[in-house]
Amino acid sequence: GPDYLDPQILEQASGQPVTQLDLWMAGAEYCRHQFYLAAQQSDLILVEGAMGVFDGEPSSADLTATFNIPIALVIDVKGMAQTAAAVALGLASFRDDVEFCGLIANNCGTQRHAQLIDDALAGRMPLLANLARDPEVSLPERHLGLVQAHEVREELEHRFNLGKAWLGGQAICDLPKPVAFTSQDIAAPQKLLQGTTIGIARDAAFSFIYSANTRLLEAMGAKLSYFSPPNDQHLP
Secondary structure, three states: OOOOHHHHHHHHHHOOOOOOOOOOOOOHHHHHHHHHHHHHHOOOOOOOOOOOOOOOOOOHHHHHHHHOOOEEEEEEOOOOOHHHHHHHHHHHOOOOOOOEEEEEEEEEOOHHHHHHHHHHHOOOOOEEEEEEOOOOOOOOEEOOEEOOHHHOHHHHHHHHHHHHHHHOOOHHHOOOOOOOOOOOOOOOOOOOOOOOEEEEEOOOOOOOOOHHHHHHHHHOOOEEEEEOOOOOOOOO
16 A cells, blocks of 8 residues: 555665555556566565555455465464464454465564464464564654654664564564466556656655656656755755
8 A cells, every 4th residue: 555654664674675566556467567577686575564454445465365475464462362363363264365374473472472372373373473572673653653764774773683683583484385476568658758857856854755656757758856945945
């Protein structure tokens, strides 16, 4: 789904570009093309689902069903143990066209807590990882959601490293079976903007920009000129 803040943090964490995927906004053909392009460059593709796995139309589950992508379910398990397993198994049986490869128990108090959940799963779903109930690993937030990555870059890096150390060699590091992505021809847009220059505000204050939009403008022939409203004296 559409988001500005999460991709900034995901880009810093992965060191790779992040692309928005939405079956309603962009269509299955566009999403298929993006997966195929990514697979030419990367062995591992991570997709962050928006909201709950079955929420919305189309949902994250619809995206995974369309492209046969296994789901790693993330549940905040604070205040529950066996119930977390029941919720996970209930979600896994809700639809028969999506595959759940395991559970990530977030906000998990102790190894004993994780063991209770794993025992309740009883081999019906792997416990991929348990993440500590540790504010040092939590991502910084403010009232509108996550803080922009460029504001807290060093702090984020510290938290990434703490999370990496906590995950260690847990089962989440054992990847599921490979997924094949097929090619998809996307017609090149008409050069309707040839000879046009478009000014775009871009700086620390004006940072909510979709790269897919700017790439499309360039593909249509436009020249993009970036400027900073707080810092520049003249428009380009």
